Amino acid sequence: MKIKEIAQIIDAKIVTGEDKIEREIKYGFASDLMSDVLTLDEEEIILITGLCNVQTIRTAEMANIGVILFARNKKPNEEMLELAQDNDMIILQTKNSLFRTVGLLFKAGLNPVY
Amino acid sequence: MHFEYNIIESDFANAGKASSEIKKTMKQLNIDAQKIKRMVVAVYEAEVNAIAHAFGGTIFVDIDSEKICVLIKDSGPGIENIELAMQKGYSTASAKVREMGFGAGMGLPNIKNNVDDLDIKSEVGVGTEIKMVVNFI
Numbered sequence: 001m002k003i004k005e006i007a008q009i010i011d012a013k014i015v016t017g018e019d020k021i022e023r024e025i026k027y028g029f030a031s032d033l034m035s036d037v038l039t040l041d042e043e044e045i046i047l048i049t050g051l052c053n054v055q056t057i058r059t060a061e062m063a064n065i066g067v068i069l070f071a072r073n074k075k076p077n078e079e080m081l082e083l084a085q086d087n088d089m090i091i092l093q094t095k096n097s098l099f100r101t102v103g104l105l106f107k108a109g110l111n112p113v114y
Numbered sequence: 115m116h117f118e119y120n121i122i123e124s125d126f127a128n129a130g131k132a133s134s135e136i137k138k139t140m141k142q143l144n145i146d147a148q149k150i151k152r153m154v155v156a157v158y159e160a161e162v163n164a165i166a167h168a169f170g171g172t173i174f175v176d177i178d179s180e181k182i183c184v185l186i187k188d189s190g191p192g193i194e195n196i197e198l199a200m201q202k203g204y205s206t207a208s209a210k211v212r213e214m215g216f217g218a219g220m221g222l223p224n225i226k227n228n229v230d231d232l233d234i235k236s237e238v239g240v241g242t243e244i245k246m247v248v249n250f251i
Contacts, residue, residue, distance in 0.1 A: 035220035038155045039227070051215045055162075058130030059215065062137065062158045064151055 001025055001110050003067060003090055006046065009108050010094045010101050012069060016081050017090030025067060028110045030102050034059040042113050048105075050074055050098050057083045066090060071098040115139075119173040121164045121188065126214060129165045132173050133158040136184070143177065145250060152228040153182055153248040159221040160186050160244055166211040167191070168242065181230075181249045192238040200226065 004021040007014055014021060030048040031037050037047060037059050046067040047060055052074035060068055061083070068084070069092040070076060076084070076091055084091050094101055106112070117139075119132035137154045157173075164171050164186055171188030193199050200222050207217025226232055231247035 032215060033218050033220070034215035035159065035218055035224055038159065038224055039220075053214060054127065055129060055214045055216070058134070058158065062130070062133060062151070062154045064147075 001105075001108070003046075003092075005108075006069070006105060006110070007092055010069075010096055010104050012092040012094040015076060015091040015093050016084055017067075017088075020066075020088075020090050023066070023090070026111060027113045028102065028105055029113045030098060037065070038063055040113055045113065046092075046110075048098065048101055052076055052080075054080055054083065056080070057087070057089070060089060061087050067092070069094065069101065071096060071101045115175075115177045117175050119175075121161065121168065121171045121173060121186070123165070123168065123170045124210075125165055126210065129162050129214070130158055133161050136175055136182075139175075139177070140182065145182075149182075149248050149250060153184070153246070156225040156228040156246050156248075157184050157186075159216075159224050160184075160246065162211075162214070162216050163221050164188050166207055166216070171241070180251055181247055183245065183247045185243065185245045187241065187243050189241045190239060192240055193234075193236040193242055194238055196234055196236055 025046045026044040032051040043064045047065050048069045050072045067090045073095045133154050140150045168188030169190050174185040176183045202223045203219040205219035211217035229246040230249045233245040236242040
């Protein structure tokens with residue numbers, strides 16, 4: 001699924017990485033526990049989370065995850081965005097709850113990692 | 115190639131900085147992407163652990179053509195029961211660590227899964243040494 005489709009489905013704002021919205025994503029993974037994100041082998045993932053701090057970006061960096069979607073209207077700060085840009089990431093933000101976000105994307109055909 | 119980084123107690127804002135530097139260096143050396151990921155995931159977990167639990171320490175990195183070895187030495191408080199700490203779900207993390215998205219007792223098991231060699235030495239009141247190796251060949 002393309003990033004721009006994902007953004008449309010859940011009515012998300014593209015906070016950074018507008019130039020990369022044609023990129024394809026294979027799987028979605030939702031977690032607020034970063035250690036669980038760090039157990040994944042798959043890399044073409046969108047990380048859907050309500051945990052909004054620098055460690056979310058760091059975790060994605062270490063796990064080679066290029067797209068992060070913040071649910072529950074969480075807004076990344078400047079430091080987070082800078083780090084995301086340094087790592088060529090796409091950051092999306094939606095007002096929807098994590099449950100609704102995941103539900104809509106699953107219904108639209110985005111695959112789970114497991 | 116040898117380099118070192120300092121770890122400052124409770125310096126949560128900088129957790130992951132050393133891991134990020136190590137990742138960049140490994141990339142520049144054209145090391146296999148999977149091996150880079152395994153090493154940096156392990157180092158990142160260990161770095162978060164050291165910042166969260168230790169009174170500061172040092173990360174020593176050695177890279178040669180055969181392997182990368184990362185040693186993290188801290189100056190206490192030490193782990194009372196390493197076997198228990200290695201168990202999934204066992205944690206002594208503070209609320210602050212949990213707010214960061216860690217502290218669920220997954221760190222050490224995650225580290226073990228990612229490295230080829232893991233050696234942990236710890237003495238209460240003295241400190242902990244965690245040595246992690248990923249082989250290239």
